[in-house]
Amino acid sequence: MTAEQPAPRRRRFDLFGFEVFRGLLAPCADDAFADVDAALAAGRNVRGSRDRRAVPDFLGRSAALSRGCSAARLEALAADLLGGPCVYLYGDASEIRGDTYWHSDTEDAASKDPRPADGSQARLVKFVLYDTPLDGSSGALRLLPGSHRAPAAYPTALFDPEDVPAHVLTVDPGDVIAFDPRSRHAALGGTVRRQIAIAYARRSQNAAAQDQLMSLVMADKTVL
Amino acid sequence: MTAAPHLLLEHFGFCVLPGAALPVLPDLEEGFAALLPDQETPATDRRTRFHAVEHAPGLAITGRVPELDDLLSRAGATSMVSSDVNVLVGDSYWHSDGFYDEGLYLRAVVYGEPTDAAGGALRVIPGSHRPEGGWQGEPVRQLMEHDRALGLRGDEIPATVLATRPGDVVVFHTNVLHSAWNGSRRRQWAWNFTRPPVTASERTAASQYVLNRFVSGTVRFS
Numbered sequence: 001m002t003a004e005q006p007a008p009r010r011r012r013f014d015l016f017g018f019e020v021f022r023g024l025l026a027p028c029a030d031d032a033f034a035d036v037d038a039a040l041a042a043g044r045n046v047r048g049s050r051d052r053r054a055v056p057d058f059l060g061r062s063a064a065l066s067r068g069c070s071a072a073r074l075e076a077l078a079a080d081l082l083g084g085p086c087v088y089l090y091g092d093a094s095e096i097r098g099d100t101y102w103h104s105d106t107e108d109a110a111s112k113d114p115r116p117a118d119g120s121q122a123r124l125v126k127f128v129l130y131d132t133p134l135d136g137s138s139g140a141l142r143l144l145p146g147s148h149r150a151p152a153a154y155p156t157a158l159f160d161p162e163d164v165p166a167h168v169l170t171v172d173p174g175d176v177i178a179f180d181p182r183s184r185h186a187a188l189g190g191t192v193r194r195q196i197a198i199a200y201a202r203r204s205q206n207a208a209a210q211d212q213l214m215s216l217v218m219a220d221k222t223v224l
Numbered sequence: 225m226t227a228a229p230h231l232l233l234e235h236f237g238f239c240v241l242p243g244a245a246l247p248v249l250p251d252l253e254e255g256f257a258a259l260l261p262d263q264e265t266p267a268t269d270r271r272t273r274f275h276a277v278e279h280a281p282g283l284a285i286t287g288r289v290p291e292l293d294d295l296l297s298r299a300g301a302t303s304m305v306s307s308d309v310n311v312l313v314g315d316s317y318w319h320s321d322g323f324y325d326e327g328l329y330l331r332a333v334v335y336g337e338p339t340d341a342a343g344g345a346l347r348v349i350p351g352s353h354r355p356e357g358g359w360q361g362e363p364v365r366q367l368m369e370h371d372r373a374l375g376l377r378g379d380e381i382p383a384t385v386l387a388t389r390p391g392d393v394v395v396f397h398t399n400v401l402h403s404a405w406n407g408s409r410r411r412q413w414a415w416n417f418t419r420p421p422v423t424a425s426e427r428t429a430a431s432q433y434v435l436n437r438f439v440s441g442t443v444r445f446s
Contacts, residue, residue: 008375015363015374016382144350145382149358154351155235163227165236165350167382 013081013125017148018169018179021077025129026174028068033131033173035062036093036194051097059091059198069198072176074127078200081178082123089124089199089217096139098190102156102164104147105181106216122213123202126181131194135170139190141177142166148180156184182216229291229395230298233330237353237400238386244291245334246391252334252413255280256309260411268313268409276307276413283307285332285415292332292393301330301417305430306437310412312344315405318367318378321398322436325355327429328419329398336411340387344407346394347383353399367401379405398433 013019025032039055039062040046048054059065069075069091078086105126134140145167147154156164166186169177179185181199201217204210229239245252258280259273276283286293286304296302321331339345352359366373370381381403386394396402398416416437421427 008373011366012374012376015366146349146357146359146363147351150354150356153354153357158231158235159227163232165232165238165384167384 010081010083013178013180016145017183018143018145018177019081020169020171021176021178023172023174024072024176025065025068027071028064029129029131029174031064032062032068032196033194035064036095036131036196039093040095040194048094053095055093057091058093058196062093065091065196074198075200077178078125078127079202081125082200082202085203086125086200087203089201091196091198094195094197095192096187096190096195097192099139099161100185100187100190102161102184102186104151104184122204122209122216124181124199124213124216125178125201126197126199127176127178128195128197129174129176130171131173132191133170133172134187134191134193136168137189139187139193140168140170141179141185141187142168143179143183143185147184148182151182151184154184156186161186161188229295233295233299233395233397236348236350236384238348238350238384238394238396238402239295240386240388241289241291241295241393241395243389243391244289244393245285248285248288249334249391251282253336255283256336256411256413259283259309260311269311270313271311272308273310274306274308276309277304277415278307283309283413285413289393292395295395296330296417299328299330300419301328303418303420305416305418305434307413307415310414312404312407312410312412314407315378316403316407318364318370318381318401318403320352320364320401322433323355323360323399324429324433326423327421327426327433329433330395330417331398332393332395332415332417334391334393334413335388336390336413337409338387338389339404339407339410341379341385342406344404344410345385345387346396346402346404347379347381347385348396349381349383349401352401353397359401364401377405378403 040053046053046055075086144154201213204213232239260271351357370376370378418430421430
């Protein structure tokens, strides 16, 4: 990448639906994932199945992660990517085993017309980081650039998961992927990995946008 | 990839038929040498010869490459409207070959030299051929001005790189956003196909497409 300016970064996020921040949470990653291990081991308020055990509201349970997000000005980054003031939605941790099939987090809502009558659009961003290096063969997030604008135009279910021509986001611990949860995404060949996910939405400008945001959040399968 | 080529072409705008043209490659080589002899111009110049099949019948591809015939038949794009041979050098910026909401326009290409990400391979943005994908307008402008608008080099745009060997056939929907970077001199054979137009608006679009194929890239009929 060449010179980094806020305007190109927002344009990239608008255009492709993702952005990678190398090393953004590296200062707190080890301590935050130690807290994930402790929370999973304790088993208190852990939900999900063997393939995906999740700790809801993890951000509120990890001082290390909370301090790290403040130091990295994560909410300001969300506002920069979404083009306006944001509200915090959730901050969860998960242990994931194996593959994640192709999907949009907001599958049902995204298949409907995403724009309220006034033309405004609810906007979301999900930040994720992992405890281990990941590439295309070990469970790295892969997505279809631009699919957040029209997820229904990308019928991934017609293909074997590995045949979908995806963009693989290789990461190291501390790297943070920001993506629009409406994007078509998956993870294949996955080893056991821990993930922290923190989501924000642009503050709604009117009742229609608020309704649309609520429907997107309620459709998000990762919201526990 | 093992996905059915016609599904990839329909939904993502491209597919590769590995080695499909190998049996006819000697004929393609001979026809190319006749139309664009090596010593005519400096190796740094891009050169094109239109009406390739008309000038060198050995460059015909339909009826000789079963995988391609099957693909075109499934897509309904059975009418070849033009063909060309090219000596390509350097980069090709992000663009689509015009954008048509109606009709179906496909371009099949074969490269005479191996291509990859570091060596001039065609790269595409999957799904960008579909009008409902929202790529037309401002997104295309930003892609064309990627350095200034996006802070990315052309080869940093997230895309699928279609590495090829001589004899592979790449088929792409001409709406799909595509480019090539880091290329040295490479030979390209190309054939353009369309679905026979049915409606009046499809006939108009087909006429514009044919005119645009025969005119320099700096001029567009719209």
